[in-house]
Amino acid sequence: MDAKPEEITLDPENWDELRSLGHRMLDDMLDYLANVRERPVWQSVPADVRVQFQAPLPKRPTAAAEVYDQFKTAILPYPTGNIHPRFWGWVMGTGTPLAMLADMLASGMNPHVAGLDQSAAYLEEQVIAWLVEMMGFPPGAGGLLVSGGTVANLLGLAVARNTKAGFDVRAEGVQGGSHPPMVLYCSTETHSWTQKAVELLGLGNQALRRVPVDSEFRMEVQALREAISRDRRDGLHPFCVIGTAGTVNTGATDDLTALADLCSAENLWFHVDGAFGAWAALSPSHRSQVEGMERADSLALDLHKWLYLPFEAGCALIRDREAHRATFAVQASYLSAVGRGIAPVPLTFSSLGLELSRGFKSLKVWMSLKAHGTETFADLIAQNIAQAAYLKERIEADPTLELLAPVPLNVVCFRAVAPDLDEPALNALNQEILLRIQESGIAIPSSTRIGGKFALRVAITNHRSRREDFDMLLTAVRQQGNEILRQS
């Protein structure tokens, strides 16, 4: 008689033991979030901690509790810092305690969200319909949850390319055939996702025309118009304009109504990168700033920025569902629908993007929108915009500080100034101020260059920030500036 094989599993032998470890993790994480304000925003990962991440491959098991202890000592204390009330670098959201719990539930259920007859699929459709409504898109519009703005923008451009090519891009590929080269337009302030996208889509970086901006960092519509006619005259095929709601440098928003008018007159696809700025549409007092966005053919959003959700969650909204499907849907015998059972219809979501296996991103979105209500998010967005205005006023009232760009939204660019310092010296001074502030752990602004000037850049997509936090930042800028000038 054969011996019964000893079959193994990854489920715990002792559920009670894992349950108590799980409860400890949950308590620790809730404490960690509740006390975030008491810790430094950021600290560098020390060398003796870093070497722990060069350990040999663990072939034999270690007790989960011991592995968790390593998490607590070597991983948890050295985060990006973006959940802290004084983190304003780049554009990063803070996450929320409730959405963290939703992610745990999603991971526990662990559904495969390519489609199928399951709650997660209907939930994603629900969430997309809500996002369509929140952004003022028409009710028939569709979309897809993706990892973030880069991918959401890429999907929008892919649909744009295939829809406006005038030939079968899926069969023939782009460029190199007998078709005139396709070209598209953005501004010099458009985010760098554009370069990756045009390269990946086979259009090539030189197909992307970077139109100059005005003094408020908005695309020059007249220059755009001229570029389009020039390209048409030269026998090229203009097919798309990319507008931005909230540029990453200064929070500027292009004249989206003018761009929408121009695109409809010129038969061009109108894509809007609204990664963070689109959320201004939630606030009745700021909606007008992004007007015209609702006329886009495609719109990219980041829920992990100004909707404060944990990474990752982005969304591509596409006005024309058929054009969207026509770009990505494929037939494969092992994926085909059989009318009834678990796979009654073709896989909805894998027909709308690149990914076949997809996680349960919609749960944290659904739970957050329901539990907090969209009005709360609108109030938070308005609060962040008011905080940016407050910071701007404080900067303008201080002769040792200089505002470097208008503040239409939630991004503030400024620098410290001192008499007798030339531009290179001011750049060096401000870079040193930035680094000292970051290294002190008091706040994390990031930097950019505005007209060649090194700028301290504060982007506020943080539901934990209070006005006193911005006062602390300015105090730190002044102190560090004085100290550096004293030492030099």
Ligand SMILES: *Cc1c(COP(=O)(O)O)cnc(C)c1O
């Ligand atoms: C952040 C950002 C992106 C890229 O989004 P990811 O989620 O980081 O991929 C694109 N455009 C703008 C305006 C952004 O702020």
